Amino acid sequence: xxxxxxxxxxxxxxxxxxxxxxxxxxxxxxxxxxxxxxxxxxxxxxxxxxxxxxxxxxxxxxxxxxxxxxxxxxxxxxxxxxxxxxxxxxxxxxxxxxxxxxxxxxxxxxxxxxxxxxxxxxxxxxxxxxxxxxxxxxxxxxxxxxxxxxxxxxxxxxxxxxxxxxxxxxxxxxxxxxxxxxxxxxxxxxx
Amino acid sequence: xxxxxxxxxxxxxxxxxxxxxxxxxxxxxxxxxxxxxxxxxxxxxxxxxxxxxxxxxxxxxxxxxxxxxxxxxxxxxxxxxxxxxxxxxxxxxxxxxxxxxxxxxxxxxxxxxxxxxxxxxxxxxxxxxxxxxxxxxxxxxxxxxxxxxxxxxxxxxxxxxxxxxxxxxxxxxxxxxxxxxxxxxxxxxxxxxxxxxxxxxxxxxxxxxxxxxxxxxxxxxxxxxxxxxxxxxxxxxxxxxxxxxxxxxxxxxxxxxxxxxxxxxxxxxxxxxxxxxxxxxxxxxxxxxxxxxxxxxxxxxxxxxxxxxxxxxxxxxxxxxxxxxxxxxxxxxxxxxxxxxxxxxxx
Numbered sequence: 244x245x246x247x248x249x250x251x252x253x254x255x256x257x258x259x260x261x262x263x264x265x266x267x268x269x270x271x272x273x274x275x276x277x278x279x280x281x282x283x284x285x286x287x288x289x290x291x292x293x294x295x296x297x298x299x300x301x302x303x304x305x306x307x308x309x310x311x312x313x314x315x316x317x318x319x320x321x322x323x324x325x326x327x328x329x330x331x332x333x334x335x336x337x338x339x340x341x342x343x344x345x346x347x348x349x350x351x352x353x354x355x356x357x358x359x360x361x362x363x364x365x366x367x368x369x370x371x372x373x374x375x376x377x378x379x380x381x382x383x384x385x386x387x388x389x390x391x392x393x394x395x396x397x398x399x400x401x402x403x404x405x406x407x408x409x410x411x412x413x414x415x416x417x418x419x420x421x422x423x424x425x426x427x428x429x430x431x432x433x434x
Numbered sequence: 435x436x437x438x439x440x441x442x443x444x445x446x447x448x449x450x451x452x453x454x455x456x457x458x459x460x461x462x463x464x465x466x467x468x469x470x471x472x473x474x475x476x477x478x479x480x481x482x483x484x485x486x487x488x489x490x491x492x493x494x495x496x497x498x499x500x501x502x503x504x505x506x507x508x509x510x511x512x513x514x515x516x517x518x519x520x521x522x523x524x525x526x527x528x529x530x531x532x533x534x535x536x537x538x539x540x541x542x543x544x545x546x547x548x549x550x551x552x553x554x555x556x557x558x559x560x561x562x563x564x565x566x567x568x569x570x571x572x573x574x575x576x577x578x579x580x581x582x583x584x585x586x587x588x589x590x591x592x593x594x595x596x597x598x599x600x601x602x603x604x605x606x607x608x609x610x611x612x613x614x615x616x617x618x619x620x621x622x623x624x625x626x627x628x629x630x631x632x633x634x635x636x637x638x639x640x641x642x643x644x645x646x647x648x649x650x651x652x653x654x655x656x657x658x659x660x661x662x663x664x665x666x667x668x669x670x671x672x673x674x675x676x677x678x679x680x681x682x683x684x685x686x687x688x689x690x691x692x693x694x695x696x697x698x699x700x701x702x703x704x705x706x707x708x709x710x711x712x713x714x715x716x717x718x719x720x721x722x723x724x725x726x727x728x729x730x731x732x733x734x735x736x737x738x739x740x741x742x743x744x745x746x747x748x749x750x751x752x753x754x755x756x757x758x759x760x761x762x763x764x765x766x767x768x769x770x771x772x773x774x775x776x777x778x779x780x781x
Contacts, residue, residue: 265480270481270484273477273480274480277476281468281473282465282467282468285467286466289466290466303479306476306479306480310480310483374459375463378459378460396449397460403449418449421448421449422445425441425445426441429441
């Protein structure tokens, strides 16, 4: 059933509509939804987990749960919020099970495996590289809740209420976490 | 950024989603993306949820089995395309053969006039008429390339003095190339020269398969998707075409397969000289070869799950092929019992 994708030009199909269509059997709707959110979700998980293998596992599991819930899905909340909520819950479960946090060597390894932007000029590479590195390290060193809140805000563009919905915390708690996260990052840059 | 007021201001802008120095720096972090295997695994899950019979690639689900006429139309289009490619290939090969023959015939012609042909007896040289430029040109170099035992008989010489037919001309050119190690795959201007094979024809390209992502997907996803596209699995293969060149004819004779199979296997295999073509066309059909290549890129766990699915569906032959390749790629990876049972007994 492809009707959900056949809309007049300029009419954006919402994530919620795509998810509903998938629930009714339209696989192409899922593919469109997946294309929209795969990068954001992956980066959120990778930067939270810091290990690609774990991030891959959680990524697949998150989508697996989305797929399993397709017939029960109701657009009461934004699809993004729902998706990240699933991911966050899996993240918490995983972090409770996993070993102690990765050391600096592993962080460097992850950073090295990621592709650098192509348009860097040699004379500016060092300073920008060093800035990105510091940001990456700063994120690594944040407490879990603060890092999650920061990534949800920065990566997914969620508002306070949405972050609160995803994490199950109150809005003021989320705000505090973000404030502390920013302060710690700022401190890292001033070292 | 040091004063408390500045920090508050920054935080306010951060919450408001305004562009700050930090957000600009964050956007410059390496843009990690899920890899192809992960994408394929997720999409497979999504397709299987809707279509549980689906075993292999999600593209299977996009080909609706009830629309047989579409498949037939696609096969017909593929035949026409293959015929066109074969005709072009033949023309190119003939042109190359003629140019090669002309280039090497010129000195021979001169030698004939002067009377110092090595491979011709004086009687033959005297009897040889001044060759017209194209038709008999292949005769002389062919003669020098042919082993002495066949070129020295009077009958063979007499035959070669006659203007060769098209078939003989092509045959000679092919034989000459093969003996000199030059084949369709190594000709500089041949259809398989710098691009080692003719324009790839696959059943996939002949069939109307829906694009999985809409137009607003980024270029990376589109490229990934086109790479993942693989010729598939309509076991109702196109009816065999008559081989129009000797390489394909050899392949047919060697394997009993059809021409479409030959082209498909070439599209996934590296270019090899004709004598190796037999080896590259194994028991697997082209669609299976492409599926195997795709499966080989899966994580071991996912690949094992796929093989178990094949066994459960009664597709043991496919499961065995996958298992053989899996074992080569992951020799030490532990196998579940049902797959161990498929392994060939140790010698």
